[in-house]
Amino acid sequence: MSGAAIGIGSSGASVKRSQKTQSVLIHVVLIAGGIIVMIPLAWMLSTSLKPPHQITKFPPIWIPDPFVWSNYVRAVTIFPVSFLVFIRNSMYMSLMITLGTVLSNAVVAFAFARLSFRGSRVLFIIVLSTMMLPQQVTMIPLFILFSKFGWINTYNPLIVPHFFANAYFVFLLRQFYTTIPRELDDAARIDGCGVIGLFLRILLPLSKPALGITAIFAFTWAWNEFLGPLIYLSRMETFPLAIALSFLRAAHGVLWSELMVVSFIAMLPPVLLFFVAQKHYIQGIVITGVKG
Amino acid sequence: MSAQAQSGRTPLSRFFSSSVWTRRTLKQKEELIAYLLVSPWVIGFLAFILGPMLTSLGLSFTETDLFTLEFVGFENYTKLLSFDTTRTLFWTTLYNTAYYVFLSIPLTITAGFFIATLLNQNISGQPTYRVVYYLPAVIPGIATSLLWLWLFQPEFGLINWALSLVGIEGPRWLFDRSTAKMALVLMSVWGAGSNMLIFLAGLQGIPTELYEAATIDGAGIWRRFRSITIPMISPTLFFVVVTQIIWSSQVFTNVYVMTEGKGGPANATLMMVLYLYQVAFRQYRMGYASAYAWIFFLILLVFTLLLFRSSKAWVYYETEIGGQRS
Numbered sequence: 001m002s003g004a005a006i007g008i009g010s011s012g013a014s015v016k017r018s019q020k021t022q023s024v025l026i027h028v029v030l031i032a033g034g035i036i037v038m039i040p041l042a043w044m045l046s047t048s049l050k051p052p053h054q055i056t057k058f059p060p061i062w063i064p065d066p067f068v069w070s071n072y073v074r075a076v077t078i079f080p081v082s083f084l085v086f087i088r089n090s091m092y093m094s095l096m097i098t099l100g101t102v103l104s105n106a107v108v109a110f111a112f113a114r115l116s117f118r119g120s121r122v123l124f125i126i127v128l129s130t131m132m133l134p135q136q137v138t139m140i141p142l143f144i145l146f147s148k149f150g151w152i153n154t155y156n157p158l159i160v161p162h163f164f165a166n167a168y169f170v171f172l173l174r175q176f177y178t179t180i181p182r183e184l185d186d187a188a189r190i191d192g193c194g195v196i197g198l199f200l201r202i203l204l205p206l207s208k209p210a211l212g213i214t215a216i217f218a219f220t221w222a223w224n225e226f227l228g229p230l231i232y233l234s235r236m237e238t239f240p241l242a243i244a245l246s247f248l249r250a251a252h253g254v255l256w257s258e259l260m261v262v263s264f265i266a267m268l269p270p271v272l273l274f275f276v277a278q279k280h281y282i283q284g285i286v287i288t289g290v291k292g
Numbered sequence: 293m294s295a296q297a298q299s300g301r302t303p304l305s306r307f308f309s310s311s312v313w314t315r316r317t318l319k320q321k322e323e324l325i326a327y328l329l330v331s332p333w334v335i336g337f338l339a340f341i342l343g344p345m346l347t348s349l350g351l352s353f354t355e356t357d358l359f360t361l362e363f364v365g366f367e368n369y370t371k372l373l374s375f376d377t378t379r380t381l382f383w384t385t386l387y388n389t390a391y392y393v394f395l396s397i398p399l400t401i402t403a404g405f406f407i408a409t410l411l412n413q414n415i416s417g418q419p420t421y422r423v424v425y426y427l428p429a430v431i432p433g434i435a436t437s438l439l440w441l442w443l444f445q446p447e448f449g450l451i452n453w454a455l456s457l458v459g460i461e462g463p464r465w466l467f468d469r470s471t472a473k474m475a476l477v478l479m480s481v482w483g484a485g486s487n488m489l490i491f492l493a494g495l496q497g498i499p500t501e502l503y504e505a506a507t508i509d510g511a512g513i514w515r516r517f518r519s520i521t522i523p524m525i526s527p528t529l530f531f532v533v534v535t536q537i538i539w540s541s542q543v544f545t546n547v548y549v550m551t552e553g554k555g556g557p558a559n560a561t562l563m564m565v566l567y568l569y570q571v572a573f574r575q576y577r578m579g580y581a582s583a584y585a586w587i588f589f590l591i592l593l594v595f596t597l598l599l600f601r602s603s604k605a606w607v608y609y610e611t612e613i614g615g616q617r618s
Contacts, residue, residue, distance in 0.1 A: 022413070023413065023414075023415060023416075026410050026413055026415055027415065027417075029410060030407070030410055030411070030415070030421050033407060033425070034421065034424045034425065037424060037425060037427070037428060037482065037485070038424065038427075039450070040439055040440070040443055040450075040482065041427075041439075043439075043442075043443065043450050044439050044442075047442065055448070056447070056448045057448070058447065058448050058453065059453055059456075060448070060450060060453055104332045104333070104336075107329050107332065108329060108330050108332055108333045110329060111326045111329035111330045112330065115322060115323075115325070115326035115329070116322075116323075116326070117322075117323045117326035117327060117330075118323065120326070120330075123330065123334075126337070127333065127337075130337065130341055132534075132538055132592075132593075132596055133341065133345075133589070134538065134541075134542055134588065134589055134592055135542075136542065136565055136568055136585045136588060136589070137344075137345055137348055137585045137586060137588070137589040138340065138341055138344035138345055138348065139568075139572070139585065140344075140348055140351065140572050140578050140581055140582050140585065141343070141344035141345075141347035141348045141351065141582075142340065142344050143572075143573075144347075144358065144578065145344070147358060161336065161340045163332070163336075164332045164333060164335055164336025164337075164339070164340065165332050165333035165336055170333065195322055195325045195326075196325070220430060223432060224432040224433055224434075226432075226433055226434060226544070226545040226548070227544055227545070227565075227569070230548075230569075231569075231573055241432075241434075242432055242433075242434040245434045245435070245438065246434055246548070246549050249438060249441075249549055249552070250552055250553075253552075256442055256445075259438045259441075259442070260438070260439070260442065262438075263434070263435035263438045263439055264435070266432050266434060266435045267430075267431045267432055267435040270430045270431065270432065271427065271430055271431065273430075274423075274426075274427070274430045275423070278419075278422075278423055281426075282422065282426075282489060285486075285489045285490060285493065286489075286493040
């Protein structure tokens with residue numbers, strides 16, 4: 001009896017010990033991988049603060065000596081247009097796209113999640129199938145159309161389509177709405193709520209987290225957008241940050257410090273947003289399986 | 293419909309049908325509101341997706357810049373798909389894109405899945421690891437491209453320095469046609485964190501009872517992995533493969549920035565979307581570009597359909613989940 005108990009006890013201890021070595025091993029692998037992921041970013045920061053002669057040192061110098069903070073000033077004043085203009089343009093574009101995305105998708109997803117109408121299944125399948133569509137196949141006619149509107153060198157071609165819903169966000173929000181119990185709908189209806197009241201007073205307030213996720217994703221994608229602005233914007237004072245950076249690369253391809261400075265500035269908004277809202281971020285990815 | 297057909301029969305049924313009819317007006321009213329609410333998407337679909345798609349198909353049989361338009365029949369297609377490589381760059385771009393997609397997808401998926409498996413072992417500090425590994429995925433493509441351009445720099449770049457530490461003389465990466473595509477592939481692995489998060493969500497959805505039951509039945513780690521993890525994760529894997537093929541075949545920002553829009557050296561990194569951009573927006577050959585865009589679309593469509601077909605053989609759907617997913 002006691003022998004058996006000891007036997008169980010000792011095997012339990014060895015299982016525990018082997019689990020411990022296993023988890024240490026996993027930590028070692030994860031930390032090593034994490035360092036490899038972070039090195040490029042450390043290198044970016046390091047380069048952005050180096051004096052010119054240290055940039056091309058081989059083997060590389062990791063800690064700049066001295067720290068040349070003036071690189072930051074020089075990098076943002078290298079453009080013929082004020083750097084603030086690019087930031088303002090990027091902000092304007094991203095915020096307008098975010099606004100359009102949240103408004104239109106909240107409404108459309110509500111109809112798909114809660115209202116029954118003829119053809120809703122077929123329509124939803126069409127919505128989902130457009131996720132698979134590469135945007136390139138619509139790019140040329142849209143360019144011709146928008147140029148006929150006189151929208152070249154404006155932000156309209158980049159913003160306006162986002163006011164007409166998007167498959168990813170319809171899917172994300174619909175998935176979220178369906179987790180809100182239908183009993184709430186029934187209760188609201190008994191209290192005399194119409195469809196619109198149901199949406200405004202019940203579903204919308206309860207789905208703030210999902211709307212937040214939508215806003216975060218929309219902003220990040222808009223901020224990182226490249227091909228669209230490249231096609232539609234050709235005057236420098238209309239450039240968003242991304243296109244201004246690619247201009248700098250073309251004009252001064254070897255000014256590595258300056259390129260790293262502006263890259264660092266360009267990545268700050270989405271990265272900070274990610275840090276602040278990482279829980280929402282991860283939740284959004286779990287809901288849709290779509291990357292941010 | 294059937295209620296109206298019945299309504300003409302007897303006074304009694306007419307009486308009933310009138311109440312049915314008023315209820316239907318309420319229902320119809322709701323239906324009308326529903327259509328109103330989905331109308332932004334419907335309008336957007338017609339104006340920004342279906343309309344342009346059909347227009348682009350039409351344009352593909354013409355030669356047009358923004359001002360003139362001339363019908364040319366199938367000429368764009370025959371020129372594009374001609375095997376005379378002095379006339380078309382289609383095969384070069386197809387090869388480059390396929391090379392990139394089929395190397396980067398297995399690498400990013402393996403890396404993402406591997407990290408997710410490790411993170412799923414009840415590890416402490418999981419949120420921190422998640423943030424670290426996911427971070428590259430939120431960085432704008434332009435910043436990533438400039439950073440990696442610098443890392444791949446042949447003389448002073450960090451990568452060749454790291455290689456020199458282990459006694460390898462690094463190649464000239466983006467300046468050498470034999471390594472340029474590989475540089476783009478390696479760079480894509482840095483963003484494997486987005487796959488990692490999706491896999492992690494999938495792994496965490498596998499009920500632990502399955503593992504417990506298998507352990508009691510004497511299944512070892514490998515057996516549990518093969519008989520539980522792999523089938524249970526296969527829907528997630530399928531989703532990742534499909535979306536990754538669609539997204540990574542559209543690779544553009546990296547190549548555009550790193551090769552200054554040229555796809556060099558010697559067209560070694562001329563990807564399909566980059567070439568499409570050049571033809572449409574540098575040379576303004578909109579008809580030719582439309583034909584090219586449609587071929588690109590059809591290739592992706594065939595691939596996606598084949599994947600969906602094959603999924604029956606290798607993707608495991610639990611019956612009740614399978615019902616919900618459709």
